[in-house]
Amino acid sequence: MPKAARNIGLRDVARVAGVSTATVSRAMNNPETVSEELRARIASVVDHLGWVPHGAARALATRRTGTIGAVFPTLTHGDFARAIQALQHELSKSGYTLLLACSEYNPKQEYEQVRKLIERGVDAIVLVGEAHHPDVSGLIQKNNIPHVNTFVYNPETHGTCVGPDNRKALYKLTNYLIELGHRSFGIVAQTAENNDRAQARLDGVRDALAEKSIAIQPRHFAQGHWGINEGRQLFRRILESKPWPTAVLCGNAYLSVGAVLESQAMGIKVPEDMSIVGYDDIEMMSELPVPITTVRVLSDEVGRRTARLLVAKIENKPIGLDLECDAEIVVRKSSGPAKA
Amino acid sequence: MPKAARNIGLRDVARVAGVSTATVSRAMNNPETVSEELRARIASVVDHLGWVPHGAARALATRRTGTIGAVFPTLTHGDFARAIQALQHELSKSGYTLLLACSEYNPKQEYEQVRKLIERGVDAIVLVGEAHHPDVSGLIQKNNIPHVNTFVYNPETHGTCVGPDNRKALYKLTNYLIELGHRSFGIVAQTAENNDRAQARLDGVRDALAEKSIAIQPRHFAQGHWGINEGRQLFRRILESKPWPTAVLCGNAYLSVGAVLESQAMGIKVPEDMSIVGYDDIEMMSELPVPITTVRVLSDEVGRRTARLLVAKIENKPIGLDLECDAEIVVRKSSGPAKA
DNA sequence: TGCTAGTGTGTAACCGGTTACATAACGAAA
């Protein structure tokens, strides 16, 4: 077997074009510093030789890889998927590529993934939420890597997070239900373990209820994973014994879809007998026979702003950007006045 | 401002441990070639200094980055998301990280993304489907990069694709409906432009129908993007004039959900008056009041096998793996005998 | 005792770009 031919490199381009390697490099990265004529000559040689710059070599020399690492809990949640897609799209506009990893809602795994990403030399890191493995922040700090926590907004940590204020959103949504006359609430929640966003939403509900001195019956509080089927089961568990709550708050889009489907299966009239509301807005929610009232967060906007914030941080530019994303209540048919 | 301290590198580790750089490198990558004693000493120094190997330097020297590039049409499709998650998970077991990009169903964009990934030095590439921009295969070939086309299986290109045989799957599904007595069919399809999988599914349907000399009325064929709402509209268009088909085949999970929801809104009895079937199996389909008959492809299995195939290719190992993924018909309530 | 084979370690030349610094060329100002 003949020895594999050495790949063509910048030196070959330089040789063929009859210039130095520095000039070729400059022609590629700072075209304005190279004379028109050489630039054209070099471009044609590059084209002719089909030279593709070697990323690792460039990364070694510049100490920047042009990659951004992201660790998301899951990709199968439509909102994360949309945010990642927007993030990737926006980053690629600035020449960055996304290195993606999944924590599967496991802090230990998140830590490992972050570690790996740092080894890969990412220029910045994106995480979800503010609650992480205790060593994560040390690792990021020690390596001095810009990072952003997404899907949360916390005025106290301004500049490091992009997303909605989860607590505020559910505080508003709960008050909306209170104004409709509801006094007895059920909650179908995502487990708040390792999930500060889910926790913040619960806090929002509790704060709003506490202000009116409304308490939630323990049997009206169900917590679990997420998914449509999970939503059905948790909803059913809440309705095991009467009296039923007049309004059920779901901590997640899929849970609310499950709750509504189950309510239909049980023959409950929504919203006449019971109001059901969700969080997040996936297409499903507006297409069901009973469209679901929810809090709409534009996930792609979260992704886009995250990208811009990251790029600003990497390039040390000022952040001219609102980091708190809107969380707007979208009223649909699934909510209405409390049954008299 | 003091000049930034040089990062600690392998040379520092070597100096502190009192050995050569080669020995440190070997201790990390081929522990068995280094004496027990040195190995331990080096390990403790590495730990003490908190040294993290520099990925780009290693990549430059080994000519392998340990990254795999993937270009998917979208992430918001649940099946792609699941496959990507499984792919990532499986790859990380073998020490690889996923570089992710999105083509948004645009061949030009796919080509650009592939280009970028190659610049980043990915060790292998994953694409969806076999229909790509004309320059893509040249680019991949020229750079001699292992690649896999996913979500397709084609015996003629065995070894380069992992997924279900789309044509066969819909051929089977159509025959199932024919056996139920259906002779008049409607199709709600995803546009086949730039989407060979959608095309293959259509071919499967047509082949099955042709064998029984069944023709599809042009007005019973509707094609569009995908999504629940799109499904509703396409379905409604098919039913604009009577006589209606007795069975409607949908090219995609979301389209079928839309079709079923719209049929309910229109008061059509499914499956008594009409059968509706889909493709792919997202949670929604089994949770609707009328669960939808469909073809189940285990997307995570597609992702996992893709990962194994890639690793085998990169490391030049034999492929002990079935590359054709099952596409099993899951019969649910939305399909039944044709109305007499 | 001399020779060989085998093991463990060190030396230094890579990998393929970038960029600080030196140099050359040229026009303008003195």
Place this chain on the structure above:
DNA sequence: TTTCGTTATGTAACCGGTTACACACTAGCA
């Protein structure tokens, strides 16, 4: 004409690992 400033280009030393090859040492054998 000399001198200075400006701009365009070249030279070569990096970046931080890996690894071919050389070398030293030990054990085994004739």
